[in-house]
Amino acid sequence: LFSGVDYFFFNFSVFQGIFLIVSSFWILYIFFFNYFLNFGLSYLIYNIFFSVFSAGQDLSSNNFKGWFYFMWGFFLIVTWSNFCGLLPYVYGVTTNFYFVLFFSLWGWTCLIISSFIWNMVGFVSHFCPLGAPTLLGWFLSLVEVVSVGIRPGTLTLRLVANMTTGHILIGLITLSSCYLFFNSYFLSFVCLIFLFFYLVFEVAICFIQGNVYFMLFQSYTSEHL
């Protein structure tokens, strides 16, 4: 029933995916951000999104408050793309490593360049942790440089791996349900029940992964500047 059963390999340009997702995430504003109402589905979803909104604002550093609005756009794109990836016939764009790397690398590079230009000495001294022993300082600085340098990779891999694993599991469960259908109707039905609950869990994962992506970027602003 869902796109996890679809075994076709989709080869397309990343720009087509960006255009399609960015042109469709405006739906979130139309559907869910009607904050003038105090009841209904709009109110519930608005409250969920507003809790993420306020938590993200608290995380960002005092000198870098405007960055929050870029990250809010990332959060909407990632969350909506994750959710769309569960629908039939829709290609989950966040399962494409290069698509997510585009956003991660762009955001991370902006932060690095901005903090380097704003306070070069502070940016470089940040790599040596406070209270580190003198003999180990060089090694710890190297570790910090590597940890900061692989941040776009970790951000990308975390999201891509989570989404891909979810889609693979959905496909395996539905495949097992299809094969069991010819042997035992009861076991096939049990598989479908399990699939239902797993899909509900996967919808929550979509939102959580977007939240993690957004919160981590916000925490990186508190480290720089």
Add this chain to the structure above:
Amino acid sequence: QTMGILDALFKQGVGGYHRNYDPRVHGFYSPDRNYGCTDTRLLETKVKDLPAWLGRRNYNPIAICQAIGRAYWRYNLRWISPKNIGAPLLAQACFFPMFIWYVVKYDEHAAEAHSKYH
């Protein structure tokens, strides 16, 4: 005295209520209504009158933008703003990307029903 951009736009009808709007006649302002149009509706127009109907339309870019705004408010007041909206809204949000990607990926899945091995 030179006219500002906002003043020029206001003269074209951008911003504020429509010049034909009268609260004593129309009641509360409704953003989904076209207060300047007294023509027949598209679905009530006969097919033979359609070219003439299309000729009477206002193709000014400002009028097109206002029509898009009225369409947004029609959708908003029908599907989003009511108290109990429920599932149709989510169903529409799911159907829109499904339809787009079905069309985009049609070449790949068109032969699936007729293929010998799945």
